[in-house]
Amino acid sequence: MPTTHTTRMLIIGSGPAGLSAAIYGARAGMQPILVQGIQPGGQLMTTTDVENYPGFRNVIQGPWLMEEMSAQAEHVGTRLMYDTIVDVDLSRRPFRLIGDGGDVYEGDVLIIATGAQAKWLGLDTEDAMKGKGVSACATCDGFFFRGKKVAVIGGGNTAVEEALYLTNHSDDVTLIHRRDSLRAERILQDRLFANPKITVLWNKEVSQFVGGGAPEGLVGIELRDRVSGELSVIDVEGGFVAIGHSPATEIFRGHVTLDGDGYIEVAPGTTRTSVPGVFACGDVMDKIYRQAITAAGTGCMAALDAERFLAEVEFEHATATAV
Numbered sequence: 001m002p003t004t005h006t007t008r009m010l011i012i013g014s015g016p017a018g019l020s021a022a023i024y025g026a027r028a029g030m031q032p033i034l035v036q037g038i039q040p041g042g043q044l045m046t047t048t049d050v051e052n053y054p055g056f057r058n059v060i061q062g063p064w065l066m067e068e069m070s071a072q073a074e075h076v077g078t079r080l081m082y083d084t085i086v087d088v089d090l091s092r093r094p095f096r097l098i099g100d101g102g103d104v105y106e107g108d109v110l111i112i113a114t115g116a117q118a119k120w121l122g123l124d125t126e127d128a129m130k131g132k133g134v135s136a137c138a139t140c141d142g143f144f145f146r147g148k149k150v151a152v153i154g155g156g157n158t159a160v161e162e163a164l165y166l167t168n169h170s171d172d173v174t175l176i177h178r179r180d181s182l183r184a185e186r187i188l189q190d191r192l193f194a195n196p197k198i199t200v201l202w203n204k205e206v207s208q209f210v211g212g213g214a215p216e217g218l219v220g221i222e223l224r225d226r227v228s229g230e231l232s233v234i235d236v237e238g239g240f241v242a243i244g245h246s247p248a249t250e251i252f253r254g255h256v257t258l259d260g261d262g263y264i265e266v267a268p269g270t271t272r273t274s275v276p277g278v279f280a281c282g283d284v285m286d287k288i289y290r291q292a293i294t295a296a297g298t299g300c301m302a303a304l305d306a307e308r309f310l311a312e313v314e315f316e317h318a319t320a321t322a323v
Contacts, residue, residue, distance in 0.1 A: 002102035005081065007033040009306055010095065010107025012085055013248075015042020016292045017282025018113030019069040020299030021306075025111075026077035028307045033079045035097070035105060037248075040082070041066035042115050043283075044292055047131075051143060053292055065292075081105070090255045090275050109277045109306040112256075112264060113299060114248035116283040116290070120241055121153070125209040133218025134209055134239045138162035139291065141238075142169050150238035151176055151221055153206055159242035160184040160192050166240070167197040174198070174234060178205045178226060201234075203227050209239055247284050256280070263287050271302040277313075279306050 009030035011018050018034055025032040039045060047062030074080055083099035094106040118136035120126055126134055135141040138152070142165060150170050152163040155177035161184075163175045175192070180202045182189050192198055203226045210220035210233065220233045247263045257265045257274035264273055264280040271279040281302035282295035 004104040006106045011111045013113030017295040017299035020296040021303040022073040022078040024303035112280045113282045116245040116247040129209045145238040148237040151236045152240045154242035155182045160188040
């Protein structure tokens with residue numbers, strides 16, 4: 001039989017943002033419930049080497065970091081629920097959410113930390129080479145390709161920014177774009193074209209990522225010319241897919257305000273959404289930085305914002321009752 005779970009602080013999403021919110025919420029006595037979603041641990045569960053998370057002098061593994069965060073959240077009093085939310089009612093407090101098994105989750109405040117997923121090309125060789133030279137985050141993984149030849153796939157702001165970033169580590173960066181002009185902002189294009197470390201290949205699409213060596217790693221990218229159909233291969237050791245991200249916000253459409261790209265809008269400098277008592281943190285509201293450490297930071301902010309919201313509401317209620 002379906003069960004109703006009630007809490008002062010309900011959190012959806014179990015990446016660095018959601019777990020950080022849970023840790024702060026639990027330490028504040030909120031007794032949070034965290035619904036972990038379809039991928040417990042978030043994107044770091046598919047990330048191998050993590051070298052830029054503060055506090056660790058040596059490289060750590062993404063899944064290990066998330067296991068430690070989960071254990072810490074439980075240790076301080078968070079209830080972790082293995083469920084996926086399929087319906088929400090944010091029209092009144094307590095907010096009411098429904099899991100795919102029928103369980104009901106009610107919270108006096110709600111923190112949304114459902115994240116965003118990188119868009120991929122959908123190639124079999126892409127899946128096979130993820131973590132072996134193929135990545136969707138130059139800021140995360142570019143450091144591992146110091147002095148190596150790398151390529152970025154895409155033509156928007158993200159692709160151009162990642163190509164420019166990679167010039168900090170590589171003197172040979174190739175931008176591969178399937179059209180004959182970029183969609184990126186003009187100022188970014190000007191910086192790209194002025195950088196002697198970057199070569200642009202126009203009207204090219206990736207047909208496969210080529211692996212080799214022992215242990216196996218990326219050694220090249222096969223390209224198809226969209227005009228002539230001709231196939232060619234460029235030798236690279238790093239390939240960065242930069243064709244955008246998809247925030248996991250569809251279930252909240254019509255309930256909280258989203259921007260044109262589907263990210264949850266928050267009040268500047270806060271995690272407050274358009275619905276009082278509902279807060280958003282991590283990649284679901286951050287289309288710029290998308291780092292584990294910034295997600296964790298906004299998770300802390302969301303818990304503090306939610307705690308203050310409840311304190312204000314309870315004070316107002318107590319004052320009204322006393323009168």
